[in-house]
Amino acid sequence: MPTDIPADQLQGLFDDVPDIVFFVKDVDGRYSHANHTLVRRLRLKKRSDVIGKRVTELFPLGMADSYAAQDQRVLGGDRIDRYLEVHVVDNLTAGWCLTSKRPLIVGGRICGLIGISRDLRSPDGMDQAxxxxxxxxxxxxxxxxxxxxxxxxxxxxxxxxxxxxxxxxxxxxxxxxxxxxxxxxxxxxxxxxxxxxxxxxxxxxxxxxxxxxxxxxxxxxxxxxxxxxxxxxxxxxxxxxxxxxxxx
The missing domain is CATH 1.10.10.60 (Homeodomain-like)
Known part of the structure; x- marks a missing residue:
């Protein structure tokens, strides 16, 4: 991971946000950073169980294929904005999230991707609309x-x-x-x-x-x-x- 990208600081920040999965991947689709929320939802014990692995080594058949296809789009220069999809939440039930991914660009070239998946929250019942x-x-x-x-x-x-x-x-x-x-x-x-x-x-x-x-x-x-x-x-x-x- 390039030293001029504060991914370690972002990772630490997102460790304290239980409803957001944060991750950074290199150009080969391997995780270089992942917050504790992702580790926990994969039913793993420590961050090192995720770092260096691809989605195909962590997620089941189908889900991994879908995520890998997303990653290839982003590594090719596309952006994914607030994409609604099913993921797995902390109580081990299927839940909904909004996923956003961006190419990680350093020195004018794509060196990986960075993204978040945020749990879909309950609606704001106090809103006037x-x-x-x-x-x-x-x-x-x-x-x-x-x-x-x-x-x-x-x-x-x-x-x-x-x-x-x-x-x-x-x-x-x-x-x-x-x-x-x-x-x-x-x-x-x-x-x-x-x-x-x-x-x-x-x-x-x-x-x-x-x-x-x-x-x-x-x-x-x-x-x-x-x-x-x-x-x-x-x-x-x-x-x-x-x-x-x-x-x-």
Missing amino acids: YGKLQRVMAHMHEHFAEDIRVGELAKLAGFSVAQLERHFRRVFQITPHQALTKIRIEAVMRQLRGTMPIGMIGLASGFPDQSSFARRFKAVVGVSPGTYRALCAKGESPSDCLLDGPRY
């Missing part, structure tokens, strides 16, 4: 299998589209589109623990076709719908389905 946004959320929960337009949601709340987006980000930390994706994916995860055919689950959850459904589910959860169903066949919790699955 909360009541109107709750009506929007209730509508999405009731009609998530239908074709819902943001303009329709804005009208329901009495906001313009721009106002709705702004209030949603402030109260729920996510956009209306991300909220709808979250609702749909949660519905799919519940139904995959049953016997309904996977293609029917996607259509019943508001996805237009099986291809887009499978692609979106894997991008958010880290494994395909079929793999998720297979890993959950033993009746374990969603986190166990993800964490205790096959590893590379």
Whole structure:
């Protein structure tokens, strides 16, 4: 790690933030820094169990593949901003987080990447727009299998589209589109623990076709719908389905 990057100080700072995973990786995708939150959520004991390893050595099949693909994009110069995805939280249940990653640039060249994944917090129920946004959320929960337009949601709340987006980000930390994706994916995860055919689950959850459904589910959860169903066949919790699955 270049000495002019204060990653050690950032790592120490984020050690005291239990709802944020902090990490730095080199150009080969190996961890050079990781806060204690990441170590704990991987069910490891010390930071040295993470440093020097790639995601394929730490995360189960599927999740590792998804994270590695993200890393390659960032190491190629892209940025990932507030990407909504499923991760594992401290009580070993599957939870939601917003992930941001940036190329680490020193001397004009990319020498790695730096990122955080922040747990999605409970909404701010004291916000003056909360009541109107709750009506929007209730509508999405009731009609998530239908074709819902943001303009329709804005009208329901009495906001313009721009106002709705702004209030949603402030109260729920996510956009209306991300909220709808979250609702749909949660519905799919519940139904995959049953016997309904996977293609029917996607259509019943508001996805237009099986291809887009499978692609979106894997991008958010880290494994395909079929793999998720297979890993959950033993009746374990969603986190166990993800964490205790096959590893590379």
